Amino acid sequence: MTLAFLAIAFVTVAAAAVAMALRNLIHSALLLVFNWAGIAAFYLWAGAEFVAFSQLMVYVGAVSMVVLFAVLLTQRSPQSFREQPDSISRVIGALLVGGAVLGVLFGAVLSSRLAPSAATATPTISVKELGSLLMGPHAAALLIVGVILTVTLIGAVIIASTDHAESGKDES
Amino acid sequence: MLGTGLLKGLGVTAKNFVGSYHDPERYTTIEYPEVKPKLPEAYRNFPFLVTENAMDPMGTLRCVACQICEKECPPQCIYIEKSKDKKPDASGKMQIYPAIFDIDTSVCMSCQICVEVCPFDAIKMDQVFEIATTDRYDALLLRREQLAKPNSYYQSIHPTEAAEVDGRLAADRKAAEEKAKAAAAAKAAAAKAAAAAPAAEAPKTPPPAA
Amino acid sequence: MNAAFLATLSLELLPAQLRDMVTGWLPEPWRWLVNSILAIAVILASFGLLFAYLTLAERKILGRVQNRPGPNRTGYFGLLQPFADGVKALTKEDIVPRGADHLLHFLAPVALLAFSIMTFAVLPFGRNLVAVELDAGVLYFFAAGAATELAVFMAGWASHNKYSLLAAMRALAQLISYELPLLLSFVPVIMIAGSLSTQEIVHRQSGWMFGFVPQWHVLTPWGFAGFAIFMTAALAESNRSPFDLPEAESELIAGHLTEYSGFKYALFFMAEYFGMCALCGMAVTLFLGGWQAPLPFLEFIPSYVWFATKMLTLLLGFIWVRCTFPRLRIDQLTRFAWKFLVPLALINLGTTAFWSLTSGWTGGLQIARWLVAIALVVIPFQLIGRKLSAGLGPRTYRYA
Numbered sequence: 001m002t003l004a005f006l007a008i009a010f011v012t013v014a015a016a017a018v019a020m021a022l023r024n025l026i027h028s029a030l031l032l033v034f035n036w037a038g039i040a041a042f043y044l045w046a047g048a049e050f051v052a053f054s055q056l057m058v059y060v061g062a063v064s065m066v067v068l069f070a071v072l073l074t075q076r077s078p079q080s081f082r083e084q085p086d087s088i089s090r091v092i093g094a095l096l097v098g099g100a101v102l103g104v105l106f107g108a109v110l111s112s113r114l115a116p117s118a119a120t121a122t123p124t125i126s127v128k129e130l131g132s133l134l135m136g137p138h139a140a141a142l143l144i145v146g147v148i149l150t151v152t153l154i155g156a157v158i159i160a161s162t163d164h165a166e167s168g169k170d171e172s
Numbered sequence: 173m174l175g176t177g178l179l180k181g182l183g184v185t186a187k188n189f190v191g192s193y194h195d196p197e198r199y200t201t202i203e204y205p206e207v208k209p210k211l212p213e214a215y216r217n218f219p220f221l222v223t224e225n226a227m228d229p230m231g232t233l234r235c236v237a238c239q240i241c242e243k244e245c246p247p248q249c250i251y252i253e254k255s256k257d258k259k260p261d262a263s264g265k266m267q268i269y270p271a272i273f274d275i276d277t278s279v280c281m282s283c284q285i286c287v288e289v290c291p292f293d294a295i296k297m298d299q300v301f302e303i304a305t306t307d308r309y310d311a312l313l314l315r316r317e318q319l320a321k322p323n324s325y326y327q328s329i330h331p332t333e334a335a336e337v338d339g340r341l342a343a344d345r346k347a348a349e350e351k352a353k354a355a356a357a358a359k360a361a362a363a364k365a366a367a368a369a370p371a372a373e374a375p376k377t378p379p380p381a382a
Numbered sequence: 383m384n385a386a387f388l389a390t391l392s393l394e395l396l397p398a399q400l401r402d403m404v405t406g407w408l409p410e411p412w413r414w415l416v417n418s419i420l421a422i423a424v425i426l427a428s429f430g431l432l433f434a435y436l437t438l439a440e441r442k443i444l445g446r447v448q449n450r451p452g453p454n455r456t457g458y459f460g461l462l463q464p465f466a467d468g469v470k471a472l473t474k475e476d477i478v479p480r481g482a483d484h485l486l487h488f489l490a491p492v493a494l495l496a497f498s499i500m501t502f503a504v505l506p507f508g509r510n511l512v513a514v515e516l517d518a519g520v521l522y523f524f525a526a527g528a529a530t531e532l533a534v535f536m537a538g539w540a541s542h543n544k545y546s547l548l549a550a551m552r553a554l555a556q557l558i559s560y561e562l563p564l565l566l567s568f569v570p571v572i573m574i575a576g577s578l579s580t581q582e583i584v585h586r587q588s589g590w591m592f593g594f595v596p597q598w599h600v601l602t603p604w605g606f607a608g609f610a611i612f613m614t615a616a617l618a619e620s621n622r623s624p625f626d627l628p629e630a631e632s633e634l635i636a637g638h639l640t641e642y643s644g645f646k647y648a649l650f651f652m653a654e655y656f657g658m659c660a661l662c663g664m665a666v667t668l669f670l671g672g673w674q675a676p677l678p679f680l681e682f683i684p685s686y687v688w689f690a691t692k693m694l695t696l697l698l699g700f701i702w703v704r705c706t707f708p709r710l711r712i713d714q715l716t717r718f719a720w721k722f723l724v725p726l727a728l729i730n731l732g733t734t735a736f737w738s739l740t741s742g743w744t745g746g747l748q749i750a751r752w753l754v755a756i757a758l759v760v761i762p763f764q765l766i767g768r769k770l771s772a773g774l775g776p777r778t779y780r781y782a
Contacts, residue, residue, distance in 0.1 A: 173764070174763065174764060174767035174768065174771065175767070178706075178707070181706045181707060182702060182703075182706050184706070185447045185702065185705050185706040186702070188446070188447045188448070188449060189443065189446045189447045191449075192446045192447075192449045192450075193446070198449045199449050199450075199451075200449060201449070201450045201451055203451070203454075
């Protein structure tokens with residue numbers, strides 16, 4: 001089991017590392033998708049089927065499209081990418097932000113207590129329980145996520161439909 | 173109700189599907205190499221030469237090598253050479269016959285003008301369409317022997333037209349025979365008259381020829 | 383337990399017995415591995431053969447609908463035609479454009495086919511015939527299905543052809559648009575069944591109303607609406623006519639497949655048919671009672687036969703639809719998804735909630751429950767449909 005975990009972790013991290021190193025943005029994006037699939041595989045390894053498949057459906061199925069579309073629609077010529085930083089203050093800013101994120105993540109990882117392994121049987125959670133959990137104790141989080149997504153959707157619709165005013169009613 | 177148009181469309185295709193199994197009106201495909209198509213009578217493709225007798229096609233060609241078709245042919249695909257000697261035709265009259273009669277089917281455009289101009293009903297339109305060959309030159313140049321087809325074949329492909337042609341030819345022949353008979357009778361009468369009045373006018377006027 | 387029942391049982395268990403005959407002699411730790419490989423091999427072989435003959439059946443049926451015989455030269459009734467096609471595709475030259483991304487160009491059909499085949503894993507083909515029993519089987523199915531969009535994008539982008547890329551974008555717009563009604567239409571089933579496991583959903587549809595009417599989901603108002611929406615969205619998801627805009631061979635060359643030839647093209651074709659089969663199988667599982675017999679006295683026929691029969695019926699329905707309807711335009715296509723299917727699917731969720739909440743009603747209330755549910759399905763359908771088709775009316779062609 002540990003071997004499987006190590007393999008998944010290696011592939012996932014390697015995909016992420018190669019994605020950062022590549023110059024071709026589309027390849028990077030596809031590797032990012034692969035990375036997400038690796039995370040889904042990790043969830044699956046941990047026995048969280050629902051989360052794993054949700055991750056696969058949402059990230060590999062949907063978010064990847066957003067990323068790829070964004071890359072395609074904003075892609076500039078390879079010459080316009082610069083590897084040298086603009087100024088020393090930007091380098092410091094980047095290091096600070098990166099370091100802060102890393103610190104928070106590491107702090108969270110280190111402070112979480114690991115349950116003694118193999119002591120408990122894998123819990124079987126039915127969809128019904130999952131639903132009542134989401135609608136009960138975690139309703140606030142669900143609602144907030146829903147509102148954010150709705151706002152994003154409406155914003156996208158407004159941006160996309162601004163040029164409809166002058167072209168008049170569309171005919172089919 | 174919304175969507176009934178879709179159901180109607182599905183009904184139409186279902187009707188076609190079922191109908192194609194039992195209704196020959198719907199299922200019109202002919203599986204060609206095994207089943208030959210039944211050509212309409214007016215279908216025409218490439219000319220052929222009519223012969224009177226299937227046993228002796230070269231001897232009984234209606235063609236008398238008058239070369240009208242050769243001259244009229246728009247793409248000039250007909251080549252004729254007259255014979256030096258004469259042969260008796262169907263009615264027993266001595267006629268010139270074509271020593272060479274070639275039609276280049278790679279040039280022929282099936283316009284039927286040769287048929288229209290032929291005064292002897294000797295060339296008619298054929299119904300062949302399986303004419304594919306592996307040779308572009310010789311195989312598409314049809315000789316006299318290949319072009320000659322009996323009158324019975326003509327009867328079978330264009331029955332109406334052939335009946336009309338045969339009727340006309342028979343009438344012509346009959347008229348010619350009657351004429352010949354009349355001429356013979358006139359000749360006989362003239363001979364009799366000449367015999368009746370022998371000495372007086374005989375050397376001056378010969379009897380009318382026809 | 384009489385002899386007939388025993389015979390039924392043996393037929394029912396025949397696949398499992400065959401499997402045990404093959405793998406029974408293996409040591410225990412290896413058996414599950416060989417069993418899995420065997421299941422994969424059987425699924426690949428049977429669906430490969432189904433794919434081959436589905437193409438033939440499609441061409442034959444299309445031919446008959448158009449009053450011509452269809453392919454009938456290769457073997458009896460053209461039975462060898464799929465193999466002739468396969469040989470043709472295999473021996474064709476594989477052309478890769480010079481500017482193409484060779485790796486992605488190769489990977490796209492492979493990924494598409496892999497994801498399409500993965501969806502078969504959770505389909506319950508029979509009472510005991512499911513390759514993988516997952517608690518979140520339905521979710522797995524649609525997660526694997528959603529990943530196929532990535533392959534479409536890869537195909538379009540790797541071809542290094544602007545038309546391929548545009549076509550891939552158009553295909554993605556369609557696939558994402560129809561993903562929504564597809565997912566929304568099966569949520570009611572999850573609500574009623576209370577499980578994401580495919581076997582569990584099939585079991586929930588067992589039993590008989592009045593002793594002979596099966597309790598399939600399609601025979602309820604919300605189930606019928608869900609089934610209709612599911613099948614419509616499935617048509618679009620599997621790029622079938624009338625929603626075959628991604629690969630409109632008569633108008634748009636072949637969309638994102640323009641630069642594919644030979645066996646890679648055949649792989650795309652295969653993936654399309656596999657996707658179609660998988661979606662039909664899922665529709666059978668979710669709405670048509672899975673492998674259950676339609677009438678009580680027909681239960682002696684093995685369950686996998688029933689599953690196959692239902693799935694083939696749906697596939698023939700796909701072919702029937704294909705030979706009937708003309709292709710939609712891209713704006714009509716997306717409008718149909720967003721303005722018609724998605725609202726109806728959302729309303730259907732409400733209908734299902736009502737159905738679920740009123741499950742205790744009996745007697746006269748039961749009739750009222752049915753009437754209300756039917757009204758909740760039919761009235762929005764009519765209203766939205768009328769609103770959408772207003773002004774479209776019968777067209778008059780002035781210059782044609």
